[in-house]
Amino acid sequence: MKSSFYLIGIIVLVAIFGFVMIKGASVGESSVYTAPIVDGVQEVVLGVKNYNYYPNTVKVKIGIPVRIYLDSSVSGCLRDFTIRDFEIHEYLKTTEDYVEFTPTESGRHAFACSMNMGTGVLIVE
Amino acid sequence: MSSREFSRFMAEGRDNFLKSIFVSLIVSFAVFLIAYFIRLKSIESFMPKYGFFIFFSILSYSLIVTTLKHISRYNEFPCMGGMMVGMTLGMIAGFLPGFFIGATNGMFVGSVFGMVVGIYLGVWSGKCCGIMGIMEGMMAGFMGGLMGAMTAIMMFNDHLKAAGVIVFAISSMIIVGLNFMIYKESKSLDKQDTGNFVNLVLSFVLTTATIWLSVFGPRSPLFQ
Numbered sequence: 001m002k003s004s005f006y007l008i009g010i011i012v013l014v015a016i017f018g019f020v021m022i023k024g025a026s027v028g029e030s031s032v033y034t035a036p037i038v039d040g041v042q043e044v045v046l047g048v049k050n051y052n053y054y055p056n057t058v059k060v061k062i063g064i065p066v067r068i069y070l071d072s073s074v075s076g077c078l079r080d081f082t083i084r085d086f087e088i089h090e091y092l093k094t095t096e097d098y099v100e101f102t103p104t105e106s107g108r109h110a111f112a113c114s115m116n117m118g119t120g121v122l123i124v125e
Numbered sequence: 126m127s128s129r130e131f132s133r134f135m136a137e138g139r140d141n142f143l144k145s146i147f148v149s150l151i152v153s154f155a156v157f158l159i160a161y162f163i164r165l166k167s168i169e170s171f172m173p174k175y176g177f178f179i180f181f182s183i184l185s186y187s188l189i190v191t192t193l194k195h196i197s198r199y200n201e202f203p204c205m206g207g208m209m210v211g212m213t214l215g216m217i218a219g220f221l222p223g224f225f226i227g228a229t230n231g232m233f234v235g236s237v238f239g240m241v242v243g244i245y246l247g248v249w250s251g252k253c254c255g256i257m258g259i260m261e262g263m264m265a266g267f268m269g270g271l272m273g274a275m276t277a278i279m280m281f282n283d284h285l286k287a288a289g290v291i292v293f294a295i296s297s298m299i300i301v302g303l304n305f306m307i308y309k310e311s312k313s314l315d316k317q318d319t320g321n322f323v324n325l326v327l328s329f330v331l332t333t334a335t336i337w338l339s340v341f342g343p344r345s346p347l348f349q
Binding site: 002003006007009010013014017018020021022023050051052116117118119 | 139140143144146147150151154157172176177179180183184231278279281282283345
């Protein structure tokens with residue numbers, strides 16, 4: 001009897017507070033960014049927010065070269081930038097360094113650091 | 126280990142364990158509710174950002190303080206048993222707070238908090254078997270705190286919430302195993318009755334510290 005009371009109490013507490021506290025939980029922050037075209041090149045500067053690239057969803061146009069820089073907030077392994085779909089893997093040591101490629105396939109292409117700790121998506125339209 | 130022995134352990138200890146978990150949950154959720162209605166409610170997207178991690182911290186503390194209460198029923202353990210107790214509790218008590226605070230505040234704060242809780246509780250539980258238990262508790266708390274925060278950071282963009290649930294589930298199984306081990310190893314030892322005062326105080330302190338640190342505590346620059 002006693003243990004049933006405690007067991008039911010525990011289940012009720014966990015269910016009520018679990019529902020309220022877990023509902024809508026989110027980690028990090030996502031943001032969609034459309035790359036502007038400067039002198040015929042789509043330029044993107046990525047920073048870091050909540051331990052991830054920011055912006056982490058970038059829209060670019062197909063067939064126009066894309067240039068990606070990492071600003072000074074990006075450090076550690078996040079400076080080792082990769083886009084596997086376009087066979088890009090470069091360590092961008094300074095804020096002047098960049099990766100450049102021309103997207104030829106539309107769709108969603110993941111970008112990440114070499115350890116996959118920072119991730120994002122490049123949407124080619 | 127036979128299933129009959131495990132069933133006997135569950136039958137004999139059920140009342141005490143459930144009561145202890147229940148008391149700890151009541152205290153922790155009461156602290157959370159008071160803090161929520163006084164201050165946390167006004168923080169923008171508080172629940173989506175912190176609710177998950179605070180909820181699992183509270184569940185973790187209820188298991189940890191219940192085990193501590195079980196351990197404190199015995200004045201001393203055989204050496205090997207005491208080492209195991211100090212090591213397991215130190216590791217779990219370091220890993221879980223480190224993980225949940227690491228997920229909201231970053232590596233430094235998460236690991237320091239995890240180490241402090243892990244070492245303190247590891248030493249407390251390990252002291253029943255002398256210096257070896259104390260050393261085991263210290264080392265396990267130190268390692269658990271660092272590892273918990275590090276795991277959270279490494280998984281931050283890779284199913285962190287799912288990892289949190291898995292980590293909690295595995296830790297719970299280890300805690301149940303530890304309690305069973307204590308029951309088995311200490312059948313012949315003298316027991317003393319312990320109230321729920323330590324449970325109450327520990328649950329209050331740990332929950333308050335976790336809520337305060339995760340919401341208002343210092344953060345790693347990458348979490349700004």
